[in-house]
Amino acid sequence: MPPFKPKTMAEILAPSRSTATVRPPWRGQPGERKPLWAILGGNPPANWKAPSHEQVSSPKPKKHRPKQELSVTGHPVFPGGPIHTALQYKPDFGQAEWISAGPNLRTGHLVSGAGSESSLEEIRPTDRPENNSFVGEIKAPMNLDAASYWDVLKSLDSRYGDDIDYDLFPEIQNSYNSNSYTRGLLEASNGTTTAPYDRLIGGPSPLPARYFASPHLRDSAFPASLKPQPIPTFRRRR
Numbered sequence: 024m025p026p027f028k029p030k031t032m033a034e035i036l037a038p039s040r041s042t043a044t045v046r047p048p049w050r051g052q053p054g055e056r057k058p059l060w061a062i063l064g065g066n067p068p069a070n071w072k073a074p075s076h077e078q079v080s081s082p083k084p085k086k087h088r089p090k091q092e093l094s095v096t097g098h099p100v101f102p103g104g105p106i107h108t109a110l111q112y113k114p115d116f117g118q119a120e121w122i123s124a125g126p127n128l129r130t131g132h133l134v135s136g137a138g139s140e141s142s143l144e145e146i147r148p149t150d151r152p153e154n155n156s157f158v159g160e161i162k163a164p165m166n167l168d169a170a171s172y173w174d175v176l177k178s179l180d181s182r183y184g185d186d187i188d189y190d191l192f193p194e195i196q197n198s199y200n201s202n203s204y205t206r207g208l209l210e211a212s213n214g215t216t217t218a219p220y221d222r223l224i225g226g227p228s229p230l231p232a233r234y235f236a237s238p239h240l241r242d243s244a245f246p247a248s249l250k251p252q253p254i255p256t257f258r259r260r261r
Contacts, residue, residue, distance in 0.1 A: 093112055093169050093173065093214075094111050098150075107202070108123070108220075109121045109205060110122045110161065110176060114170060119139070120140075121139075122136070122177065123136070123150045123204075124204035127185070132185055132189055133187045133188070138151075159219065161218075179211055179212055183234055187230070191224070201225065202220065202224060203226070203230045204230050
């Protein structure tokens with residue numbers, strides 16, 4: 024006979040596989056809420072079915088509608104060169120629009136314009152969304168939604184007379200460039216942005232708001248409320 028070998032305490036306390044009892048399904052699993060009949064040790068009702076503990080796939084998240092987006096976008100003028108910026112508006116499920124400025128090589132003036140993906144005659148197509156990268160978010164003034172604020176920006180842009188001298192380095196040559204224009208347009212409309220204009224060439228020299236107050240209009244489609252209004256004159260009674 025083999026020599027007697029006493030069991031260790033761990034072996035004595037370990038449950039025996041042969042004698043381990045299987046918990047009936049109606050007793051529930053640890054941590055689950057049990058019905059009253061299971062708590063009292065009774066048998067389940069005749070129409071009771073054991074719950075399935077299979078992993079249930081989580082429902083797919085609902086697709087949210089994209090928000091209206093106002094942003095400053097840009098691209099380098101040449102590889103590794105200074106950044107040229109534009110203002111962009113992307114409406115819900117619509118075509119993107121943009122406003123930007125640049126040099127007129129014939130006159131040497133800083134000229135601007137508004138373009139759209141749906142426009143047949145695009146102005147500054149280099150500022151299309153696929154050509155520009157995100158530079159900063161634009162926040163409209165209080166009480167204006169994105170669409171209304173974009174109308175204000177287009178109206179102010181249409182008032183600019185395209186008659187300011189263009190300089191690539193405004194801080195050195197004492198004039199303005201495309202970054203001066205986009206920042207000046209935002210400030211003239213009381214908009215704010217997270218774009219780092221102070222680190223962009225021309226950004227620290229925004230085009231003054233007075234250049235957006237002239238009666239020059241390139242687009243007559245704007246509502247009368249957004250067009251420059253004549254200054255009323257008064258006559259003294261004799």
